[in-house]
Amino acid sequence: MNNRPLILKGNIVIRNEDKYIIGKIIKNKNVFDKEKYIQVLDDENIDLFEKGYKGYIFDNKPKNIDLNKINYCSHVKDYQSLLDFDVVEIVNNKTIRVLYRDDSEDNAIVVTNQCNSNCIMCPDSDAVRNTKENPDIKKLLEQIRCIPDDTKHITITGGEPGLLKENLLKLLEECKRYLPNTEFLILTNGRVFSNTDFTNKLEESIPNNTRIAIPIYADNEDMHDEITRVKGSFRQAVVGIKKLIEKNIDVEIRVVVLKKNYKYLEKIANFIVKELPEVKMVNIMALEMTGNAYKNREQVWINFGEVKEYLYKACITIIKSGIITNLYNFPLCNLDERLYSVAHRSITDYKIRYKEKCEECRAKENCGGFFNSTINVKDIEVKPIK
Ligand code: SF4
Incomplete structure (x- = not known):
């Protein structure tokens, strides 16, 4: 049974005009076509941070990254439930909504x-x-x-x-x-x-x-x-x-x-x-x-x-x-x-x-x-x- 939550909440900052982003999840690694992805980094992998992703989901607010110009979320309960290639919509100040679950055929x-x-x-x-x-x-x-x-x-x-x-x-x-x-x-x-x-x-x-x-x-x-x-x-x-x-x-x-x-x-x-x-x-x-x-x-x-x-x-x-x-x-x-x-x-x-x-x-x-x-x-x- 797929019990992964479809709505996640946390501290969410989306800076673009639309106040939302839609992207694919990639966890604790880097990809070439960053503009399509949202990078998820837990504290142990924060060194993998690279600029250019549509957005980021961090475990906690990272101290050594300039957060002023990026879309990011932190303190998101259950963010570990997200999988590579899931598709999510992140709305400023509101929620992360899972639109596509990569492990589901439904x-x-x-x-x-x-x-x-x-x-x-x-x-x-x-x-x-x-x-x-x-x-x-x-x-x-x-x-x-x-x-x-x-x-x-x-x-x-x-x-x-x-x-x-x-x-x-x-x-x-x-x-x-x-x-x-x-x-x-x-x-x-x-x-x-x-x-x-x-x-x-x-x-x-x-x-x-x-x-x-x-x-x-x-x-x-x-x-x-x-x-x-x-x-x-x-x-x-x-x-x-x-x-x-x-x-x-x-x-x-x-x-x-x-x-x-x-x-x-x-x-x-x-x-x-x-x-x-x-x-x-x-x-x-x-x-x-x-x-x-x-x-x-x-x-x-x-x-x-x-x-x-x-x-x-x-x-x-x-x-x-x-x-x-x-x-x-x-x-x-x-x-x-x-x-x-x-x-x-x-x-x-x-x-x-x-x-x-x-x-x-x-x-x-x-x-x-x-x-x-x-x-x-x-x-x-x-x-x-x-
Ligand atoms: S056929 Fe299905 S609903 Fe009926 S007893 Fe068996 S498992 Fe339950």
Whole structure:
């Protein structure tokens, strides 16, 4: 489990006009292209100090270094947790925020916290959605340029990335240029791709190894739009998916299972097989009970046991059609065992939890467990596999 802190605090002095810097970490050594790096020096290695880095993180304030012209931090609790090639943003007088963890295969670029839908089971809250503090495009581009070019996977997410419009295209162009070997997953509600002009431009900008994941919550607009709480969102998402497929862009459909749609899973499966057979894969996902999902829990939560049979029928329909099918966020013992082979350990490493009884289970290593937000939902039962 990756428990490294993502926010660090200390004495922080950033002198440039923007009052922030974004750079790559290098610890107790020197590199040639210093202008991209933030040098971390503990007291024993302070002799390695060289001028020219974007910034510095010192153990304590060094006495023999002129601090008047450099960006630096000192007395930062947990600074030892930073690793070479992590990417951080340091904001004057505030925080060091880890934007990219070099030891993780689960890194994301969060491009906005706002969204043009308002799904009843969104794991973010209205408060998060309504904060106007979005990262600006200049920062996002800088972040991309700092990510090591051997990184395997990056998820581009929000909020709704489509809200960035032309800036999303710029961002993707930068990804294509600086990270040609990386595979990208874009998490979006897909509505922006119903705009032909935008999708035409996207075709030029998008990195080769990109998959776009779009949720479909129903086989009809009434139910889907009731869940997203935006009229027309189903039509836009379906048209968007079709346009992306026309452009040979890989699409993944995500079906989130909730109280409103679990009885219709087979219908949703049939809709996908009939209307969108060229999608690369379908991932069916259990809820994360934070944000709106928690607030609307009476309306959205459905016990895994109730879902089991409907889920099996839906999966078999999609599998039989030849579309790759995966299950995310479902504990194994709550699934029909014929679906074990398509169930994945999908919960982000630091959010996974297990029940006490799980210790007796011989499938624990292969089981994705629970979100910290779902483990205490009252009607969850586990049946250790012996
Ligand atoms: S008992 Fe726990 S570890 Fe075993 S399958 Fe169920 S949830 Fe997973």
